[in-house]
Amino acid sequence: MWTIPKPKYRNGSCSDGEDEIAVNIGGVRVVLFGDVLNRYPESRLAELLNCSDGDYEGIASLCDDFDPGRKEFYFDRDPDAFKCIIDVYYFDEIHIKSGICPICFIKEMEFWKIDQSVLDECCKSYLSEKEDEMNEIAGKVKVILEAREVERCVTRSQRCQRFLWRLMEKPESSLPARVIAIVSFLSILVSAVVMCVGTIPELQVADSEGKLVEHPTLEAIETACMLWFTAEYLLRLASAPNKLHFALSIMNIIDFMAIMPFYVVLSLTYLGSSSIMELANVQQAVQALRIMRIARIFKLARHSSGLQTLTYALKRSLKELGLLLMYMGVGIFVFSALAYTMEQSHPDTLFRSIPQSFWWAIITMTTVGYGDIYPKTTLGKCNAALSFLCGVIAIALPIHPIINNFVVFYNKQKVLETAAKHEVELMELKSGRETQGVIEASSLWSINIHTHLNSHFKIYI
Incomplete structure (x- = not known):
């Protein structure tokens, strides 16, 4: 048993301690005080606290079981998630602890009648990422189920169309x-x-x-x-x-x-x-x-999943690619202007204008160096050396995040594919029949698959 600390003072006076309840969350007994719970009067615990002792129907609707003599209420919920829920009464915000499925945690918040707005920003972004993963898994599961679906088309043309589509699109x-x-x-x-x-x-x-x-x-x-x-x-x-x-x-x-x-x-x-x-x-x-x-x-x-993964990874790296282009653009403008200025004193200069010098700056910063345009003065050569050194640095800085995005996205796709296949197996075991009979109307399917995924998502995090 663990007890939530009781505030010493309320409105400048010592709390009387009469308003308190004991809740049993999945075998863990917790003592809670009314001073704390009433900070969120619309929550389930606050409603339970304010229920009259004789309102058994109201109490039964708020908890799984209760002991009137000990004033103890039983809930068949996750005690680890409840420890996070309690934080909202003290800190006005909630953090999802590691190891807790964020999708299941949202269900816990809905049960305890805590609004999602109290989630910290870091947890909101984490939740959004997991919801996207859930949608991806659901999409992959749908594809697997449709691939195993028994032909239910009425007309011969519909059967031929579906057969032809699988023949051309599903290797x-x-x-x-x-x-x-x-x-x-x-x-x-x-x-x-x-x-x-x-x-x-x-x-x-x-x-x-x-x-x-x-x-x-x-x-x-x-x-x-x-x-x-x-x-x-x-x-x-x-x-x-x-x-x-x-x-x-x-x-x-x-x-x-x-x-x-x-x-x-x-x-x-x-x-x-x-x-x-x-x-x-x-x-x-x-x-x-x-x-x-x-x-x-x-x-x-x-026909290549590797090329598709590369395309998606580049889409996720647009910010890094933008930084790379910005670094190169600034360097090209600065070093081409310096080269044009420094080379004007030479009678046989190859730098006729700043726009013409852009080409020299590009091939120098990217360490290509065709040699068609090159500096002839000492200052120009020093500027060239500095330009290709800065070019190497500018190119190297965003490379690691781009590579990391590709590796993370590639590994994530592999995990999601494995999760989708495992989810189909779990659905088959739970239903006790072939997967082909699981597919129903589109709306009902969406509800069912998300229910299954919510119950088994802890396996994949």
Whole structure:
């Protein structure tokens, strides 16, 4: 048993000590005084304190059991969390202690009728982070359950659509889906290699006008890859549950941008008249569209979880990247201005203006040093030495936080995936039936999964 210290004075006079209650929280007996509890009159303990002795229905609604003779009330709650709850009566704020699930602690606060506004700011941010993790786990669990769901579609077209969607979007769902993903991945690599090899002059052939063009064999391989990409994109679009969301997705926009130039060039080359193709602007447009084929390399991100993790980690490191650009920008401006000023005394100076000196400052601070622009005076050389030293420092400072963000995010994704799989196993054990029968209406599913996650989240923190 432990007793909360009683205030010695209240309103300048000694407390009489008559208003006190004893509560038993999960086997831990605690003595509480009314002077303290009445500071939050709307809390459960204050309501329990102010209940009349004969109001058994009111008392029963506030606690699990009670002993009228000893004036002791029993609660089947977490005693560790209750020790944190008590702090609000003395310090007007609550800190979540380490080892306590923040989601479960919020449930405890709701039970004791304590508003969340009393949480300290550090705990609010911690809670927000855990809620995001809970939502991620819930999303991963939903994907796993949907992958195991029995076909419940009414019409044959709906069944075909769902089958086609899993075939094109869920490589882990079946062997054919895995084969399609591998073929798509290899097609991207082959297309990228063909695009690079096609620019080698020795492998090019001359057309009727004597201009070097890609070898017909390479063009045939390129056409086959583009036909595969087109068929894949159209099948995914046709089977998508939400076609508007599919079309506006970043990765699908990249897929479309990788396919579109091929057909535009094909139309301008074979369907346009010779007079149109002779226009310089049209030829430049064709060359620009051919260069846009490099966008297909970004299609690899759809098949690589590592590239996706890198993208997400960079998004979380925007602040550090912004600091890096700011450091470099300030350094480039300062050292280019100093170099221009110091080199003006030399008759053969290469620094004609400050904007022209920006290029020298960039390649110097990044330690590239092409040598096309270099200082010739002693002061200019000292400025150059100082600029690349500052450049190394400016680049090195934000690198560690960026790498740390990547490692933390990567490890977190692995933990969340494991947690999601473990949660599905727990749901199967608890339900006593196959997971396919667990999926119900969307709103009911959301409530059920969050209930399960709340009860088992301590495993993952």
